[in-house]
Amino acid sequence: QQPVQSPQAVILREGEDAVINCSSSKALYSVHWYRQKHGEAPVFLMILLKGGEQKGHDKISASFNEKKQQSSLYLTASQLSYSGTYFCGTEVRRDDKIIFGKGTRLHILP
């Protein structure tokens, strides 16, 4: 089942912070975060595993609430290069397929 992302879109000025949320109705093994720019492939940002382990990006942080099956991606002091569409993907078992949400469009203004 497709995870639900919010907000659908957000516009920020450079330097501002943003939070993108992802929730699932199923118990999750992991949550994956990607950023995609127009016409390009998604780029890996972060993976959060059940049990608290995280692997990912130095400048972006995320949380995973296993009880609520929710994850949030935190973008602090946003830069112009952060613009794009952010997708969360969820996995219910290890090595299972990843199902992606509909995406959150982030636009950073100078």
Add this chain to the structure above:
Amino acid sequence: GAVVSQHPSWVICKSGTSVKIECRSLDFQATTMFWYRQFPKQSLMLMATSNEGSKATYEQGVEKDKFLINHASLTLSTLTVTSAHPEDSSFYICSARDPYIQYFGAGTRLSVL
């Protein structure tokens, strides 16, 4: 990070022809690769899971005979769109897992005239 190569990046073909898209993991072995389809401003829709040495697992609603997947080796999976029609025009993206992280190819934009 690991590199996944996808070719071609853009293909234009006539209706009724078949198109083959290649996906290679360049610096790691991938027993499992994934094929996604993406329409403009929409999400990544999983089409099928490609397993090395065995048949692909297709998602509900995906026509197996139209979208042929072959995972011939630990570094190569191919997607063939058979008898393509204009409604098959889309952005097709492959990915491979190494081992927790799923890396994506650059995608193939298919335009069927």
